[in-house]
Amino acid sequence: MNPVIIQKGDGPVILGQPHCGTYIPDEIADRLNDRGRQLMDTDWHVDFLYDGILEGASIVCANFHRYVIDANRDPSGKSLYPGKNTTGLVPLVDFENRPIWKTDPDTDEVERRRKMFHAAYHKALSDEIDRVKSTHGIAIIFDCHSIRSELPFLFDGKLPDLNIGTNDGATCSAEIEDMVSKTCADAAKYSYVVNGRFKGGWTTRNYGQPDAGVHAIQMEIAQRCYLASETPPFLFDEKKAEHLRGLLGQILRLLDGVARSGNLNGVRHV
Template sequence: MEAPLLLTSPHSGAHYPKSFIDASRLDAHTIRQSEDMFVDALLAKAPAHGIGVLSANYPRAYVDLNRAPNELEQALFKDTLPAHIDRHSARAAAGLGTVPRLVAENTPIYDGKLSFAEAERRIQNVYHPFHRKLEDTLRALQHGFGYAVLLDTHSMPSQATRLSSEGRRIDFVLGDRHGRSCDARLSDWLERDLTARGWQVARNKPYAGGFITDRYGRPADGMHAVQIEINRAIYMDESNYTKHAGFARLQNDLTELVAALATALPALLSDTLPGPTRSAAE
């Protein structure tokens, strides 16, 4: 990679194992409701600009990579969960844990309950390899450039977005954990660029950033993370799961944005580096 910038798409995975489909009560269409469809495709041209992309293979309904590894809900399992499980996770209690019970509000994935061993398999075989790759890549970028920037990219149902002051639905929500996961100049830059392209942008409402943003956004250590939520209606038909004409424009805008960001980063964040590293970079 030629820039200290990594893009992730942890919810666009579309490999649904047969055993998972067989265990689910949902049809092939409904089970995809929580999938961030085509987000990986929106980012597909970034590597041509020296920017890394890490996308999930498995769907969020199977295992949610944007959760801590121990956010599980006792109600989903036959056996008693071990002591290391986070029993106070509000996300798990809502049915949206690391192995979720629901695919959408009031839409259970299963008729029955799972074994804890099944959850462990998914976490060991899918969750941990993704996060090892993510952490290793960010550390390599930080080692090479002195800092690293992560844009964790998602999509949101259009009806989940609030109206702007102009009465339009919000197109993008930038989540930086209310300023804790990155230098403020990074969020400001992203908002300015998207707004200049004609998009409606909100900050931290209704999405302030999930586990990935919180876990990897450590600006004091040179790790900057922003979650980007994209309104699905601007690039796809939400009812039949197909791209529409807006996809090409959005893909082009995102490609131009990340290429411009890669160029801007040295001036934007270089003064956040330790003294010797900054001098070497300059």
């Protein structure tokens, strides 16, 4: 199976989807314990949630599950959140701090997976960024994520509905961050936070270079906003999703429009 699905659009917005894949090669699946095989930490149905939401958007979606290797982690294994609980490049525990392997993968196995899966995803994403930027003079990466609403191992209490990450403003222009946060604030149905517990993963931090015309922003959605329940079988809720898709579509159309305008934050992109 191809580790990455690429949909090339003609617009300036790229939707990154590193965590909604569920494919695990048999030889890796055999090493998961019963807990790991539940794939609890999947960004369930995120690809479906964003399907057709912005005409002309490009999509780069990982087919493989994050338990194979996490495409949104630093390939060096360095923690994105030093001093806080998190999961690694190849997670050894799930988001409830429960072991997921019969025998933990060793260093050689992690490196094999990095080359086969992580590198493939980021080669596809990097190539798409270059293609989009060569056409429009600018690229906006909107990294699409979701997570269960309550995970004490990772954060206290209940997560806000919408969690915007720009690594404290470093990965995109202030105009883009303000545009997204204001649109969320105007949507009274949802709570939101900017650079709270989730400030953007490795994708956002690695590619977001606003001075070079590449802007990146992460949206982490609490799964209660579009799932019928946050327990197996994690069913999609059409009614919840319809309202959320309206808001996400509004955000993405604004980003698309400001990028196509050719003038972002006073800098002309050619």
